[in-house]
Amino acid sequence: MTKSVLPPADQTTLTPGERVDLWLASFESALSDRDIARVAGMFAVDSFWRDLVAFTWNIATVEGRDGVTAMLRARLDDTDPSNFRTSEVPEEADGVTSAWIEFETAIGRGKGYLRLRGDEAWTLLTTMEELKGYEEPRGDRRVNGAVHEAEERDEIEKRELGYTRQPYVLVVGGGQSGIALGARLRQLTVPALVVDKHRRPGDQWRNRYKSLCLHDPVWFDHLPYLPFPDNWPVFSPKDKIADWLEMYTKVMEIPYWASTICTSAKFDEDTKEWTVVLDHAGQDVVLHPKHVVLATGLHGKPHVPDFPGRDVFRGEQHHSSQHPGPDAYVGKRVVVIGSNNSAHDICQALYENGADVTMVQRSSTHVVRWETLMDLMFGDLYSERALAAGITTEKADLTLASLPFKILSEFQIPIYQEVAERDRDLYDRLERAGFKFDFGDDESGLAMKFLRRGSGYHIDFGASDLVADGSIRLASGQVERLTEDAVVLADGTELPADLVVYATGYGPMTGWVAELMGQEVADKVGKCWGLGSDTAKDPGPWEGELRNMWKPTRQEALWFQGGSLSQARQYSLYLALQLKARYEGIATPIYGLPEVHHLG
Numbered sequence: 326m327t328k329s330v331l332p333p334a335d336q337t338t339l340t341p342g343e344r345v346d347l348w349l350a351s352f353e354s355a356l357s358d359r360d361i362a363r364v365a366g367m368f369a370v371d372s373f374w375r376d377l378v379a380f381t382w383n384i385a386t387v388e389g390r391d392g393v394t395a396m397l398r399a400r401l402d403d404t405d406p407s408n409f410r411t412s413e414v415p416e417e418a419d420g421v422t423s424a425w426i427e428f429e430t431a432i433g434r435g436k437g438y439l440r441l442r443g444d445e446a447w448t449l450l451t452t453m454e455e456l457k458g459y460e461e462p463r464g465d466r467r468v469n470g471a472v473h474e475a476e477e478r479d480e481i482e483k484r485e486l487g488y489t490r491q492p493y494v495l496v497v498g499g500g501q502s503g504i505a506l507g508a509r510l511r512q513l514t515v516p517a518l519v520v521d522k523h524r525r526p527g528d529q530w531r532n533r534y535k536s537l538c539l540h541d542p543v544w545f546d547h548l549p550y551l552p553f554p555d556n557w558p559v560f561s562p563k564d565k566i567a568d569w570l571e572m573y574t575k576v577m578e579i580p581y582w583a584s585t586i587c588t589s590a591k592f593d594e595d596t597k598e599w600t601v602v603l604d605h606a607g608q609d610v611v612l613h614p615k616h617v618v619l620a621t622g623l624h625g626k627p628h629v630p631d632f633p634g635r636d637v638f639r640g641e642q643h644h645s646s647q648h649p650g651p652d653a654y655v656g657k658r659v660v661v662i663g664s665n666n667s668a669h670d671i672c673q674a675l676y677e678n679g680a681d682v683t684m685v686q687r688s689s690t691h692v693v694r695w696e697t698l699m700d701l702m703f704g705d706l707y708s709e710r711a712l713a714a715g716i717t718t719e720k721a722d723l724t725l726a727s728l729p730f731k732i733l734s735e736f737q738i739p740i741y742q743e744v745a746e747r748d749r750d751l752y753d754r755l756e757r758a759g760f761k762f763d764f765g766d767d768e769s770g771l772a773m774k775f776l777r778r779g780s781g782y783h784i785d786f787g788a789s790d791l792v793a794d795g796s797i798r799l800a801s802g803q804v805e806r807l808t809e810d811a812v813v814l815a816d817g818t819e820l821p822a823d824l825v826v827y828a829t830g831y832g833p834m835t836g837w838v839a840e841l842m843g844q845e846v847a848d849k850v851g852k853c854w855g856l857g858s859d860t861a862k863d864p865g866p867w868e869g870e871l872r873n874m875w876k877p878t879r880q881e882a883l884w885f886q887g888g889s890l891s892q893a894r895q896y897s898l899y900l901a902l903q904l905k906a907r908y909e910g911i912a913t914p915i916y917g918l919p920e921v922h923h924l925g
Contacts, residue, residue, distance in 0.1 A: 341415040345424040348441060349409040356406055361397045365390040369445040373729035378453035378899045379428075379435040380404050382906075384876040385917035386729050386869040399916050405431040412436070421447065425723075432457055432911055433902075438727035450727040453902050459909060461512045486580050487605075491613050492518040493908050495601055497587045497841075498620035500529040501548065502886045504570060505893040506620060507579035508549050509901035515908050518612075519574075519620075520585040520603060526574040527567030535650030536674035537563040539890070540666060540784040542699060544707035546890040547718055548573055549897060560695070560786075590617055590841045592882060599882065616904060620886040623779050623854065625836030629827045630662075634807035638825065642807075645671060645828040651678035659683070660812045660820045662804060663828030664690045664760075665780060669788035671826055672797045683798040683820050685812065689761040691774055691782040692789055693741075694748055698771070701740050701747075722895045730776065730856050730869060734769035741770035751785075754793035759801055766860035775889075776871065777863035779854055780830055834887065835925030842883075847925030850878050853885055857922070868919055875900045877915050 339347070348367065355363040368374070368390055375386040380400050387396045408429045415424035422441040429435070434457065438450040455461065462468050486492055494510060496503045499521025510517040523529060530537070539546060539561045543553050546561070551573060558565070574581050584606040591600050599617050603610045627644040635642065645667040651674045659675050661668050664686035675682045704710050706721035716724075728736060741764045745752065755762055765774050774781050783789070791797040802814040812820040834854060839847040853873045859865035870876075873885050875896040886893070886900055906913050 341417040341422045341424075342411070344422050344441060344444070345411055345415040345426075345439065348439070348444065348446070349411070349426065353407065353409045356397075356401065359401060361394055361401065364397060365393045367444075367446055368393050368449075369442055369447050372446055372448065373731060374446075374449045374451070375727065375729050376451045377726065378902055379430060379433065379437075379451045380406070381916040382877070382903065382913040383915050383917050384870050384874070384896075384899065386731070387917070388729075388731065388869070396916055400914070403431065403912070403914060425720075429457075432906075436723065438723055440727070448727060448729060448732075450723065452723065452726065453899065456902060456905060456909075456911070459513065459905060463512075482580060486516065487518055487582065487610060487612060490516070492516050492580070493614060494518075494616045494618060494904055495520065495599070495612055495614040496618045496620050496886070497590075497837075498622065498886075499523070499526055499574075499581055499583070500620065500622065501570060501890050502622070502888065502893040502897070503618075503620035504574050504577070504579055504581070505548055505897040506618060506886045506900060507581065508573070508577040509897045510904065511577060511579055512550070513901055513905045515901070515905050517904075518580045518582060518614075520582045520587060520605075522584070522586045524584050525571055526581060526583065527570040529567075530563040530570070531567035533563055533646070534648040534667075534671060534674070535563075535652070536670050539566060540695070540786075541889060541891065542703055542707055544709075544711070544718070544721075545703060547894055548890065549894050550577065552718065559699075587841055592617075592842075592846075592880065594881075597882070616882045616884065616907070618884040618886050618900070618904075619834075619837055621834070621837050622831075623834065623887050623889075624831030625834050626832050627827075628830050628832050630804070630829055632804050632807055634813075637809055638807040638822075639809045640823045640825065642825040642827070645826055646831075648826055651675045651680060654824055655679040657681070657823040658821050659824045659826065660685060660822040661826045661828055662687070662812070663826075663830070664688075664783070665828065665830070666783050668826075668828035669783050669785070669792075671828060673786075673788035673791060676791055676797050681798075683800055683822075684792065685800050685802075685804065685814070685820070686761060687801075687803055688781075689763045691764060691771055692752075692755065692760075692762045692785055693744055693771055693782070694751065694785045694789075697744050697747055698784060701743055702772070718894075722891070726895070731867075733776075734767055734773050737769040737772055738767070741765075741768060744770065751789060751793065755789060758793050758795065759799055760789075760792055761801065766858075773858075777855055777858050777860055780862070833925070834885065838883075838925055842880075844925070846880050846883070849921070850880050850883065850925050851921030852923035852925065854887075864923060866922060872919070876903070877918055879918070879921055 373388055377384055410427055411424050412427045413425045424439045426437045426439055433453050434455050436452050436454050440448045494517040496519040499519045503519045507519040542559050543557050586604040589602045598613045598615050601612045627646045629644050658681045660683050661672050662685045672682045672684050764770050771782050802816055805813050805815045812822055835847045855863040855872055857865045857868040
């Protein structure tokens with residue numbers, strides 16, 4: 326086994342560019358020779374190779390030389406990689422040489438990111454960017470676009486797709502995740518139909534409480550092909566997002582059925598197609614797509630705890646997803662059960678509009694100010710500062726993707742140590758007020774909480790100051806019951822209420838699978854989201870990637886597309902390419918399909 330490309334002494338005389346070029350040349354030579362032992366020896370013992378479709382037809386991370394060896398034994402011959410090269414001048418910092426790379430495979434073209442420690446690879450990212458012969462019609466390949474031809478095509482498609490012509494892909498859910506995938510599939514000429522229960526695209530946002538806005542900055546939230554304009558606000562109000570999604574659906578010519586409820590879906594193992602029953606604006610329609618994608622959000626149905634006394638409470642009560650906003654509750658006594666983002670948003674708006682508000686905190690919450698988060702977390706990748714430094718959205722996405730989840734927390738911990746120091750005054754005041762806060766199980770903060778469990782945090786836009794100074798009342802503990810006019814905690818505390826808002830989160834994503842396809846399919850697929858970190862609400866064993874997201878599942882032809890706007894943008898590409906390959910009859914042997922450890 327060849328352990329190094331050059332003796333260590335020679336490495337010190339090389340520029341970063343020379344070091345990377347030499348490594349890539351040796352890497353390609355060993356791959357071409359099918360010398361897997363030599364390839365594995367070019368990786369550090371504690372290395373990671375993350376692949377997004379290019380080698381594995383999966384989203385998978387392999388660890389160490391044994392992981393590299395096993396993956397290449399299964400996939401090297403079919404993948405037949407070649408033409409590895411840098412696309413920019415490599416850089417070196419803190420003993421790590423980093424380089425943007427490009428390469429080809431037998432059927433596609435890819436991009437990636439390489440980090441070397443000395444002459445050994447520490448991390449390698451490889452991503453599929455396009456399929457040869459099926460490139461998107463962009464740039465100098467764009468279509469002529471005669472108006473009458475486009476209009477005639479659209480009219481025929483509206484008449485036929487879903488009726489006389491079956492979609493190859495049915496996307497259930499028409500929020501940002503569904504339409505991002507719909508746009509990708511449209512550009513790749515895969516017949517796909519997006520369906521959603523709401524009356525208009527964007528109603529998923531339009532119908533939420535009035536004060537709702539995005540908690541991620543605009544640079545992080547662009548959709549594919551069509552970024553927000555440069556005068557768009559940093560944090561988008563819900564109605565602006567709703568209108569943008571509606572406009573995007575029309576401009577990107579996404580086949581989209583609104584007012585459509587999916588009532589059941591069953592996969593036929595013999596015909597290899599689904600039978601999907603839809604209620605389309607009151608009309609029963611049966612479709613037979615080859616693939617179904619659930620793009621119904623990060624979570625399942627709203628979760629409302631079944632507290633004793635809910636049936637005797639005389640006031641109003643609803644889940645946060647049904648909260649209309651503060652206008653009707655001026656002067657009312659409101660108890661909001663929960664202490665994450667929605668709870669804080671709702672409490673703040675109610676307080677500012679004259680309600681008497683109490684937040685019930687049942688478990689610890691991670692809190693971070695938006696200004697601090699923007700500077701320390703997003704600033705180097707998604708900001709005007711980043712753009713000025715030449716960091717495009719694509720570069721930022723690939724930079725994040727290049728950090729394997731196994732070591733991502735190591736990069737996050739120092740950031741949140743600085744967060745804790747910078748905003749020590751806020752945390753001290755919250756502590757004095759009795760608010761329980763944390764920085765995650767291993768002090769790695771918001772990003773890891775989001776990836777591990779999708780909950781448990783609050784990005785602060787002023788509500789925390791109101792909690793700290795007592796303007797928003799705080800009660801801690803578990804809810805024991807409701808009476809006719811109060812919420813009673815386990816310690817006997819009574820909280821008088823005219824309105825109870827359950828900001829209590831949502832059920833699991835696989836709840837939709839169970840409802841549409843049956844519990845047997847839900848169990849076959851298993852838990853969605855989470856990394857297997859063995860932290861709170863993310864049980865082990867370690868999986869290395871988000872469970873079931875944007876990649877093949879244990880249920881053939883069933884896929885999941887969800888997450889943040891950023892994830893909808895980036896990972897819709899990799900899911901769309903997997904579906905396009907299958908549509909065109911390209912072989913897609915999957916490497917690393919995980920076992921199911923947790924039932925749906």
